[in-house]
Amino acid sequence: MDLTLYVWRQDGPDAKGKLEQYEAKNVSPDSSFLEMMDMVNEDLINEGIDPVELDNDCREGICGTCGCVINGIPHGPQEETTTCQLHMRKFSDGDSLTIEPWRAAAFPVVKDLVVDRSALDNIIQSGGYTSAYTGELIGEANNTLISKPIADYSMDAAACIGCGACVAACPNGSAMLFTSAKVAQLAVLPQGAIEAAERVNNMTEAMLNAGFGNCTNHYECEAACPQGISVKFIAKTNREFIKALA
Amino acid sequence: MLQSSIGRKLVMATTGMCLVGFVIVHLLGNSSIFIGADGINAYAEHLHALGPIVWIFRIILLSLFGLHIFFGIQLTLENRAARPIDYNQKKNIRTSFGAETMIYTGLAILAFAVYHLFHFTMHVTNPEISASVLPLDALGRSDVFTMMVLSFQKFFISAVYAGAMVTLLLHLSHGVQSLFQTFGVLNGNTLPIMEKIARAAAIVIFVGFVSIPVSILLGLINI
Structure with a gap:
């Protein structure tokens, strides 16, 4: 499946951020959301662009570190599931995904999707x-x-x-x-x-x-x-x- | 207590509950218009006969309103400051339109309450059809009945009134269940039931208030 991503890019806590458009091509529906992001990041590195900073740790749905807001819903559209346990089969070919960090005054953005x-x-x-x-x-x-x-x-x-x-x-x-x-x-x-x-x-x-x-x-x-x-x-x-x- | 998050929430819930109580009593009083001039004029006469108690009641009501409005605005401003940068895309799943618009419906109700007092209590906005210039009724009482009928026969007044009741409906559809949650009397099982009861109560109050101008416009209540 092919997806269009709109990802929040912000260089640092005080930098002004904005949404950047990236294409995710040939994504397996069985891959997890984070694996999809890993693939996008590899492409970005090959193009000489800074990869998207994305907090993650256990990748088993235990720690919750991976949280980001996907299409307006924290951890994405699947109920009672962390971002890392969200699989691409929840989306359809041709979908657009808006990916943003937690937004709160108490959670300053460290970089891209990573918040403190x-x-x-x-x-x-x-x-x-x-x-x-x-x-x-x-x-x-x-x-x-x-x-x-x-x-x-x-x-x-x-x-x-x-x-x-x-x-x-x-x-x-x-x-x-x-x-x-x-x-x-x-x-x-x-x-x-x-x-x-x-x-x-x-x-x-x-x-x-x-x-x-x-x-x-x-x-x-x-x-x-x-x-x-x-x-x-x-x-x-x-x-x-x-x-x-x- | 008045600086804490839950303390101020309790003030909102307590004042809100008292104000809902006032709205219900006000509705029951108003509904005496369905008995005719005898009903509502006698009700108004009894209220005015209470003398100083009316003023004590008014001062309490004003304080409740004041506290509810003050903390409502203060909390709303704090809550907005808690998210200085908004989402490009945000999908709400559980909340209601009523809950999201509390500050706006609240301010609309405030504006209406001021107009309502100018109209029916102080006789400023439509003095020509106010009880203070209308002749007394057959029993020598202030003719509130005729004032209400002549007022709501004006489509504009009825429309403003009905519009205000829509904002009250929205405000109560969230406010009533919210206050029980704030008092901590709900649990996982009773919350969904209370949400339904509260919405039903808001609808009953709405229908009750709006039935008066509608009945007058349809000619069911006439002089």
């Missing part, structure tokens, strides 16, 4: 942990029994891979789904419940300070999330915030 996502790390550092004592005297973690429904709920929230697609999809550039996944994951566990009030306040404050927007319940985040994280965790975070007020 350390703002998400800052949110985690502000409270996405538990200060649990460990060691022989306390006993091991498995001594604290946790019911199956709570463990499942917590694990569903913990499925977040921190790719930032929620921010990229949100009309407000908010990181509420990312933040609330961590708040909810920890708030329901006995180890995390102790610091729940502090955590929700600190993490939502860190989110705002990092330059993310505010959640207005568009639910675009849930639709874009490659892990299918539910906006019920945002409702849970709102509950935790109300509890923290009291």
Whole structure:
């Protein structure tokens, strides 16, 4: 299959970027999106043009590093799938693909499709942990029994891979789904419940300070999330915030 | 609380809920026009008889409006600043037209509310058919019924009113379900149900308000 790509090219954080048109010829429908980009990049190198910088790491759908916005949808048109697990059979011969980086004030573009996502790390550092004592005297973690429904709920929230697609999809550039996944994951566990009030306040404050927007319940985040994280965790975070007020 | 992201969202939800409550009470009051002059004139008389309570109520309502508008604008500006460079192509999957246009429908409702007060409360825009110049009704009450009928018989006034109710419909279609999500009372199962209930409620409120000018234009309600 042959495709026309419109790819965002930007030399550096302060450079002005623009969409460049490239042709991807003889793409196998069985190749992944990243393999297709690898082929395009090889052609660019042969032509003496800088290859498109594209973040990627595991290429197994685990890490989420590869995220970019494809035809207006973070990670492309396939539901609950990261960019690396998206295959070209999802597209048709002759299609045009617009490929852009995550767009948010808190995610400055490093180069081309690569953005700096350390703002998400800052949110985690502000409270996405538990200060649990460990060691022989306390006993091991498995001594604290946790019911199956709570463990499942917590694990569903913990499925977040921190790719930032929620921010990229949100009309407000908010990181509420990312933040609330961590708040909810920890708030329901006995180890995390102790610091729940502090955590929700600190993490939502860190989110705002990092330059993310505010959640207005568009639910675009849930639709874009490659892990299918539910906006019920945002409702849970709102509950935790109300509890923290009291 | 008033600087935090969720805190301000709670202010929007709380004031929004009170304003929806006001809209429902206002609709129920207005619907007394279907009983005829006796209905709405008696309702207006009772309201005015409350004296200072009316003013306390008005001040509370104004504060609710003020807070809702202030934080609505502030949050919208912050949210826009969070994406300084827009996408060349962006496809929204889940959100609704109502959700995307909240600031515009909100400002339109504000503009309409100001006009509405000038018209029916302060009698500035159409003084010739206002209750303050119309003769009192048979029971010596201010004739709100005749003012409403004569007003909505003017197609322009009815059209502006109906247009404003469309913006209210859009605003509530997102706002009502959104406030329950903000209060944290929803979960993964109840959210889709609440979205449907909220849209239905917005439609009922819309139909209720618009039925008044439509009934008058069709001559179903007449002097």
